[in-house]
Amino acid sequence: MTTKGDTESTGQDNGHGGRSRIERYEPAAIEPKWQQRWADLRLYDTDLDDRSKPRYYLLTMYPYPSGSLHIGHWYIITPTDAIARYRRMHGDNVFLPIGFDAFGLPAENAAIKNNINPRDWTMANIETMRGQLRSMGATFAWDAEVVTCDPDYYRWNQWLFLRFLEKGLAYRSVSAVDWCPNDGTLAREQVEGTDRRCWRCGAQVEKRELPQWYLGITNYADDLLDFGGIDWPDPVRIMQTNWIGRSSGAEIVFETAPSPHHAGGEELRVFTTRPDTLFGATFMVLAPEHPLVAALTAPERKAEVDAYVAQSAAKTEIDRLSTDRDKTGVPIGADAINPVNGARIPIFIADYVLGTYGTGAIMAVPAHDERDFAFAQKFGLPIVRVVMPRGADPDAPLTEAFVEKAADFAPAGPPEHHGLLGGILDEVDLLTRGRTATEQIVMVNSGEFTGRPAAEAWHQIVSSLEEQGKGRQAVTYRLRDWLISRQRYWGTPIPVIHCEQCGAVPVPERDLPVLLPETVDYQGSGDNPLARDEAFLNVPCPQCGAAARRETDTMDTFIDSSWYWFRYLSPHKSDGPVDIDKVRDWTPVDQYTGGAEHAVMHLLYSRFFTKAMQDLGLVHEAEPFRRLFNQGQILGADGERMSKSRGNVQDPDELVARYGADAVRLFLMFMGPWDQGGPWSPTGIGGVGKFLNRIWAITLDPHGREPGDPSGGVLPEGETEEVARHRMHAAAHRTLRDVTADYEDFRWNTMVAKLMELSNLLSRYRGTPAAGRREWDEAVELLLLMLAPAAPHITEELWARRLEARGEAWESIHVQRWPELDERALAEATREVPIQVNGKLRDKVTVPSDTSERKLEKIVLEREKVVAAMGGRKPARIIHAGGGRLVNIVLED
RNA sequence: GCGACCGUGGCGGAAUGGCAGACGCGCCUGGCUUAGGACCAGGUGGGGAAACCCGUGGGGGUUCGAGUCCCUCCGGUCGCACCA
Numbered sequence: 018m019t020t021k022g023d024t025e026s027t028g029q030d031n032g033h034g035g036r037s038r039i040e041r042y043e044p045a046a047i048e049p050k051w052q053q054r055w056a057d058l059r060l061y062d063t064d065l066d067d068r069s070k071p072r073y074y075l076l077t078m079y080p081y082p083s084g085s086l087h088i089g090h091w092y093i094i095t096p097t098d099a100i101a102r103y104r105r106m107h108g109d110n111v112f113l114p115i116g117f118d119a120f121g122l123p124a125e126n127a128a129i130k131n132n133i134n135p136r137d138w139t140m141a142n143i144e145t146m147r148g149q150l151r152s153m154g155a156t157f158a159w160d161a162e163v164v165t166c167d168p169d170y171y172r173w174n175q176w177l178f179l180r181f182l183e184k185g186l187a188y189r190s191v192s193a194v195d196w197c198p199n200d201g202t203l204a205r206e207q208v209e210g211t212d213r214r215c216w217r218c219g220a221q222v223e224k225r226e227l228p229q230w231y232l233g234i235t236n237y238a239d240d241l242l243d244f245g246g247i248d249w250p251d252p253v254r255i256m257q258t259n260w261i262g263r264s265s266g267a268e269i270v271f272e273t274a275p276s277p278h279h280a281g282g283e284e285l286r287v288f289t290t291r292p293d294t295l296f297g298a299t300f301m302v303l304a305p306e307h308p309l310v311a312a313l314t315a316p317e318r319k320a321e322v323d324a325y326v327a328q329s330a331a332k333t334e335i336d337r338l339s340t341d342r343d344k345t346g347v348p349i350g351a352d353a354i355n356p357v358n359g360a361r362i363p364i365f366i367a368d369y370v371l372g373t374y375g376t377g378a379i380m381a382v383p384a385h386d387e388r389d390f391a392f393a394q395k396f397g398l399p400i401v402r403v404v405m406p407r408g409a410d411p412d413a414p415l416t417e418a419f420v421e422k423a424a425d426f427a428p429a430g431p432p433e434h435h436g437l438l439g440g441i442l443d444e445v446d447l448l449t450r451g452r453t454a455t456e457q458i459v460m461v462n463s464g465e466f467t468g469r470p471a472a473e474a475w476h477q478i479v480s481s482l483e484e485q486g487k488g489r490q491a492v493t494y495r496l497r498d499w500l501i502s503r504q505r506y507w508g509t510p511i512p513v514i515h516c517e518q519c520g521a522v523p524v525p526e527r528d529l530p531v532l533l534p535e536t537v538d539y540q541g542s543g544d545n546p547l548a549r550d551e552a553f554l555n556v557p558c559p560q561c562g563a564a565a566r567r568e569t570d571t572m573d574t575f576i577d578s579s580w581y582w583f584r585y586l587s588p589h590k591s592d593g594p595v596d597i598d599k600v601r602d603w604t605p606v607d608q609y610t611g612g613a614e615h616a617v618m619h620l621l622y623s624r625f626f627t628k629a630m631q632d633l634g635l636v637h638e639a640e641p642f643r644r645l646f647n648q649g650q651i652l653g654a655d656g657e658r659m660s661k662s663r664g665n666v667q668d669p670d671e672l673v674a675r676y677g678a679d680a681v682r683l684f685l686m687f688m689g690p691w692d693q694g695g696p697w698s699p700t701g702i703g704g705v706g707k708f709l710n711r712i713w714a715i716t717l718d719p720h721g722r723e724p725g726d727p728s729g730g731v732l733p734e735g736e737t738e739e740v741a742r743h744r745m746h747a748a749a750h751r752t753l754r755d756v757t758a759d760y761e762d763f764r765w766n767t768m769v770a771k772l773m774e775l776s777n778l779l780s781r782y783r784g785t786p787a788a789g790r791r792e793w794d795e796a797v798e799l800l801l802l803m804l805a806p807a808a809p810h811i812t813e814e815l816w817a818r819r820l821e822a823r824g825e826a827w828e829s830i831h832v833q834r835w836p837e838l839d840e841r842a843l844a845e846a847t848r849e850v851p852i853q854v855n856g857k858l859r860d861k862v863t864v865p866s867d868t869s870e871r872k873l874e875k876i877v878l879e880r881e882k883v884v885a886a887m888g889g890r891k892p893a894r895i896i897h898a899g900g901g902r903l904v905n906i907v908l909e910d
Numbered sequence: 911g912c913g914a915c916c917g918u919g920g921c922g923g924a925a926u927g928g929c930a931g932a933c934g935c936g937c938c939u940g941g942c943u944u945a946g947g948a949c950c951a952g953g954u955g956g957g958g959a960a961a962c963c964c965g966u967g968g969g970g971g972u973u974c975g976a977g978u979c980c981c982u983c984c985g986g987u988c989g990c991a992c993c994a
Contacts, residue, residue, distance in 0.1 A: 252914055256989060259913070264993075289994060302994090344992085374993045381994090387911090388992050495993050616989080687934070689923055693916095701922070701935040708934085710949090723950045725942025767924070770933035777933090780950095851929040856975045858929055896974050898928045905928080907974045 039721070042713040044677020048810040052154055060829065061101075061156035063112040065586060065599055070110040074603050075101050076582050076642070078611030078619075079116045079163070082142040083123060086149040087659055088667040088685075088697060089651045095682040095807075096648070096691055096765055097610045098155040102806035103760045106835040112603065113156060114585035116163035117143050120171070120574045125507040128539050135507045136535070139166055149670065154678050154809045156831075161585045165577035166507070170584065172530030173594035174576050175512040177626075179523050180633050186233045189521055192500065193224040224330070229502040230511055230570060234625045238263065238494045240639070241624055247605075249645040250692075253616045260617045262495025266290035267479045269380065269488040271301060274352040274361050278315050285309065285353055285364075288375030288493050291385065292482070293475040296463040297403035298380035299393065301353045301364045302346065304372035305329040313364065315350025322349050322366060329368040344369055344392045355380075356487040357478065358464060367392065375493050383418065390418035403463050404471045411461040421458065499622065501573040504545040506537060508571030516558035516565035525559050531567070545569050578619050579626035582606055583636065593635075600636045605643045613647035620645070646763060649694020656696045667697050679808035680706045686765035686807055708773050709811055712804065715779045716797055716815045722784040730784045741787035748778050749796035750842035756803050757838070769807065775800055798836075805830045852877050853905040854886040870897050877904050 055061065077097040080090055101113040117139075124135035131138075143164065150157065163170055181187035234241075238261050244254050266289050275281035285301065303310055305326045314322045325347045346367025353364050369388055370379050383393035384402040393400050402411060405419065458471040466474045482488030502511070510531040512524035524531055534553045537546040547553055547569040558565035580594070586603055587596035620642075627641040652658060653665025660666065672681045683705040689695060714721065722730060732741055752775045759768035779796055782788050798819075805812040809831060816830035845866055850873065852860040860882040864873060874895055877883055887908060896905040 252989085255914060259990065262990095262993065266994085287994080291994080369992045369994095371993065379994045386994070388994075391992090493993080495990095613988085687922090693923095695922080698922075698935095704934045707949095723942085725940095726950045727941055727952090766922090767933080770924075773933055849929090853928080853975075856928095856973095861929075894974075896928090898975085899926090903928045903975090905974055 039714070039718045042710050042811065044679060044810065045674070047814045048152075048154065048678050051810050051813045052151055055154075055156070055829075055831075056151075058829075060831065061113070061158060062160055063110060063158045065112065065603065067110050068602075070108055072603055073101075073104045073109040073111045073608075074582075074606045075104070075111060075113045076585075076606045076609045077113075077115070078609075078615065079118050079578070079581065080146065081118045081121060081123070082139055082146055084142045084145065086146055086669055088669050088672075089659060091153060091669050091681065092651045092685050092694070093610060093612070093648055094150070094153060094155055095685050096763060098153070098157075098809075099682075099686070099760075099765070099806040100608065100610075100763070101156050102809065102831055103835070105831065106802070106806065106833060108834065112161070112585075113158055114161040114163070114582075115150065115155075115157040115159070116161075116581060116585065117146070117165065118574065118578055118581075119143065119164050119166035120508045120571075120577055122505065122507070125505060125539060128507075134536070135539070136166065152670070152673055152678060153682065156809075161588050163581055163584050163588050165574070165581065168530045168532055169589070169591075170581075171509040171577070173580075173584070174509040174572055175524070175529050175531060176526065176594055177580070177630070178512060178572070178576075179526060179529075180635075181232060181629065182523055184629075184633065186236065186629055187230060188233065189228055189230050191226055191228050194227050194229065194500075194502075194504075227502075227504075229500050230513075230568075231498040231500055232625075234499045234622070235494055235496055237625050237628050238496055240628055241496075241621065247640050247643055247645070249642075250613075250647055253613065253620065253645065253647065256616045257621055260496060260621065263492060264288075264290050264494070265490070265492045267292040267482070267488050268376065268491040269295065269356065269482060270486075271353040271356060271380065273313060273364070274354050276315065276351055279313070279351060283309060283313065285378055286376040287378045287380045288491060289380055291382065291475075292478045292488070293460065293466075293471045294382040294385045294403050295355070295357045295380065295478055296460075296466070297382040297384045297401045298355055298362060299360075299383060299399045299401055300362050300381045302367045302370045302379050302381050302389075302392070303349075303364060304370040304377040305366045305368055306372040307366070307377045310349065310366055313349055313351045318348065318350035321347050325366060344388070344395055346392065346396070348396075356482060356485070363398075365392075365396075373497065374495070384415055385418055385420055387418045387420060390415075401462055403461060404458055405461050407457050407459045499573075499625075501576060502570040503573055504548075504569070505571050506533070506539055506546045508574060509576065510547070511568045511570050511572055513568040514556055514558060514565045515568060516561060516563060518563055519558055519560040519565075521568070522558055522560050522565070528559070533571075545571075547571070575618060575622050579622045580630065582641065583630075595630075595635055597636065600638070604636065605638050605640055608644045608646065609642035610646045610648060612650060614650075616647070646692070648691045651694050652696045654697055659697070665697075667699070672699070672702070676702055676706055677709075677810070679811050680709055683709070683769060683808050687769040689766055691763050691765055705769070708769075708776060709808065711776050711780050712800065712811065713815070715776065715783050716801065717818065718783075719788040719793060719797075720784055726784070732785050732787060733781065738786050738790075741782055741785070742790055742792040745779065745782065745787065745792040745796045746842050747845065748775055749792075749799045750839050753799055753803065753836055753838050754843065757835070760806070765807070772800060772804055801830065802833060802836050805833075848901065850877075850901060851903045852880065852883055853903065854883060855908055856905060857886075859883055859886040868901070870901070873897070873901065873904065877906070 075097065077093055080086070098113070101111045104111045119139050124139045127133070127138045128135040147159075165171060178187055242258060242261055242263060269287050269289060269292065271285045271287060273279070273281045273283045273285060285303070287301070289295075306329075310322065310326065325345075344367065346365045346369070348363055348365050351364050352361040354360070355362055365381075369392070370377065379389075381389040381392065381398075382403070383389040383398065383400040385404060390400065392398070400415060402415060402419065405411060406421075460466045460469050460471055460474045463474065466477065469477075479488060479490055483490075510533060512529060512531045514522045514524060516522055534547070534550050537550050537553075539546040547567075554566050554569070556565055556567055557563065583595040583600055583604065586599040590596050623641045627636065628639055630636045631639055650658075651667075653660075653663060653667075655663070655665050657663055657665060669681065676684075680702060684702045687705055688701075714723075732738065736744075752771050755771050756768050759765070759771070775796065779793065779800070782793065787793060801812045801816055801819075805816075813830050816833075817827055820827055847863050848866050849861055849863045851858055852862060860877075860880050862876060862880060864876060868876070877895075878892070883906065887906065890908045892906045893909040894907050896907065897903075898905065
């Protein structure tokens with residue numbers, strides 16, 4: 018690379034022993050120049066009203082302004098920028114906006130630590146990062162920039178919240194949050210490890226019941242399972258499907274039995290996906306926090322039950338869910354009645370049953386559920402087998418739960434998280450497997466249902482319960498409503514006022530935005546500084562005018578990112594969050610790029626917001642992003658996540674200073690497939706540097722030669738100038754064909770490799786009589802055009818110099834049309850055919866391209882090596898692989 | 911445990927079921943140089959003097975033909991994790 022001597026040789030020696038006729042490639046001398054020029058010409062501002070060209074909304078996940086860009090940002094942004102440039106060369110009106118995800122904890126923590134204002138910290142970081150983003154040569158539409166901590170942005174978070182509130186999509190409810198005794202409430206990600214400790218002080222985090230604000234994402238659960246019309250990677254769709262966790266089954270009503278202390282007759286509802294196993298329910302388990310626990314507990318059990326409830330309340334959810342934990346629980350001294358056979362079964366509480374899922378109560382069928390089995394074994398409870406493979410011995414003792422179920426006999430519906438993931442398995446395969454299993458699993462010990470296939474009984478039992486009013490088909494989701502309250506300063510204030518008379522009153526729209534106070538005491542004792550800011554807190558109730566207090570919770574910052582791409586279209590609109598006409602013209606986003614770590618949270622919230630905003634009449638679309646691409650993650654050289662604390666962060670500015678932005682861009686694209694990422698290693702960046710030097714040399718100095726080139730000035734052995742010219746023409750167009758396909762599919766590594774091949778070929782002809790001829794010129798031009806989206810600066814510079822040399826007026830390479838493919842150039846006069854005998858490669862023969870199969874067979878069978886390989890045996894048949902790519906002679910046995 | 915993805919030279923990685931290892935790094939040889947961590951040319955999967963043989967995590971299968979498709983085992987990465 019050119020860089021090494023930069024400091025030592027101070028440019029007086031050009032590194033080529035003083036022989037070269039051209040100055041060397043100095044990225045530092047050309048890159049800022051062109052960046053400035055592009056900005057001055059406003060080359061990349063998008064006219065959103067221009068309908069003369071097809072629109073292309075290209076979106077990349079906006080960064081958090083953490084302080085500076087790291088190489089991972091470049092890894093996302095570089096190819097995204099290349100897509101933008103490539104689409105423009107195809108005549109699309111490309112919109113590539115950028116902004117900053119500017120609310121969040123790091124700013125607040127930095128404020129506490131350094132005693133500066135979170136806003137100042139954030140805005141300073143944004144300024145730094147803007148400069149870095151410009152240094153990459155990325156073509157962002159800066160005039161559409163959105164900064165989420167700007168009141169002009171977050172007021173619309175508040176406005177949307179009020180609309181959600183009106184619609185019943187936002188509500189307040191009491192729930193448990195993580196609470197650190199020293200630092201107050203913590204976000205989920207601030208609680209570390211399985212022992213749940215505070216990341217700052219290391220104290221054990223506890224749960225606190227607090228009134229919190231929620232958004233009703235579960236209302237859209239089934240809609241969110243429908244991925245129709247969007248082209249997203251399977252892994253993301255699968256993760257979202259699993260996260261939503263739709264389970265269809267039945268809700269079944271058990272009644273409590275009368276006892277000495279109790280009249281009985283209370284209804285206990287359970288959710289099960291296996292109503293077919295109802296006869297095997299030998300006990301019942303309630304979550305410790307189940308509302309009926311206190312009422313049902315027998316007096317003599319009270320002490321023990323209370324102790325268990327207290328004990329599990331002290332535990333975190335993580336502890337409770339830990340799989341390897343032993344089952345614990347206590348009987349509450351009451352029984353329930355199995356509605357299907359009238360059996361009295363004991364009721365337990367146990368923390369393996371979650372209060373937040375289903376009905377917070379289960380019927381336990383130990384024979385057919387591993388967890389229930391373990392519990393029954395520990396507590397010596399009966400285990401009754403009720404389904405089994407046809408022909409099995411119903412009385413054989415079970416050593417483990419038999420959980421095999423008869424395919425999917427639940428009602429058809431959206432994809433669920435167990436088993437059948439929509440369309441991924443072959444349908445026919447599923448049907449046959451399903452049918453077989455369905456017939457093979459039969460009922461036993463189940464009264465009138467005994468002997469029937471379990472799949473039938475599933476439905477019959479549900480209908481029979483339904484008739485008696487003791488149950489119904491039901492669907493449950495793992496997905497819960499979105500808790501958006503954060504007891505933090507640096508976020509969007511939730512626009513609500515609490516009045517003793519009127520309750521929680523929405524802030525009137527005319528009073529928006531509820532501004533974050535500029536100066537607060539964020540140095541305080543760890544709770545939300547807003548809660549101590551009397552000026553902020555005290556307001557009159559908008560309804561009755563009495564003294565009232567503001568809500569002090571702020572919104573989860575995922576709210577900001579749930580609709581920001583709509584705002585890019587009208588960032589300064591002051592009478593509403595979005596411009597519905599622009600939204601109609603420009604969304605859904607054509608291509609979204611970003612990391613897979615947002616597969617569930619951000620991408621699910623964004624889909625929810627879009628659907629909710631559609632229902633509010635704000636937008637016309639049900640889906641935000643038509644196509645999604647998840648690039649891989651760049652890790653530190655040690656294979657770990659890059660982080661300042663690990664000291665494995667690669668500073669991109671340093672690389673740009675050494676190698677230039679184009680080389681860094683190209684190297685990131687060349688490393689490997691974009692969706693793969695991998696450990697960072699700068700070894701090899703010199704390779705793309707060499708490539709750029711070569712482009713520089715062949716463009717500016719076709720007739721030059723490098724010192725010591727032994728083949729310099731001479732065409733390859735046996736090659737005429739005619740042949741060389743034809744080869745250049747063919748190679749240029751073959752490269753164009755392949756590179757175009759690679760751009761379309763984001764295969765940057767092979768794209769760069771193919772351009773390297775073309776430049777290697779031209780380099781071989783440099784200084785020979787073939788150099789500088791028409792075909793040479795054409796190949797160089799194609800090479801520059803094809804490279805332009807990936808390495809925008811060097812190509813712009815060389816393009817300008819070519820124009821200048823030809824006395825033509827300057828026009829940016831980045832407004833040129835993508836070259837047209839000349840199909841005729843691809844045709845070769847001859848082709849080389851590999852010859853296999855019994856599938857093994859034995860020989861190759863070069864024949865005229867129009868050789869017929871029959872003629873080719875004749876030629877092939879006369880080849881010396883082929884005859885030898887055939888060893889006197891006769892061909893049974895001869896395979897011609899597609900289009901004469903290969904011949905395979907299959908011999909008789 | 912469940913789900914998804916992935917195993918190819920010393921390294922990053924190529925390869926619509928059809929010549930395995932494109933392209934690059936590194937390394938070797940030579941050239942050019944006062945010099946080179948610059949530049950140019952050639953070579954570089956393993957074994958073998960060669961003919962040739964062997965090679966895409968292991969084993970099986972489908973096929974004229976498998977890195978690619980199917981089954982199975984082993985190893986790795988990510989996500990979920992008592993969700994009834």
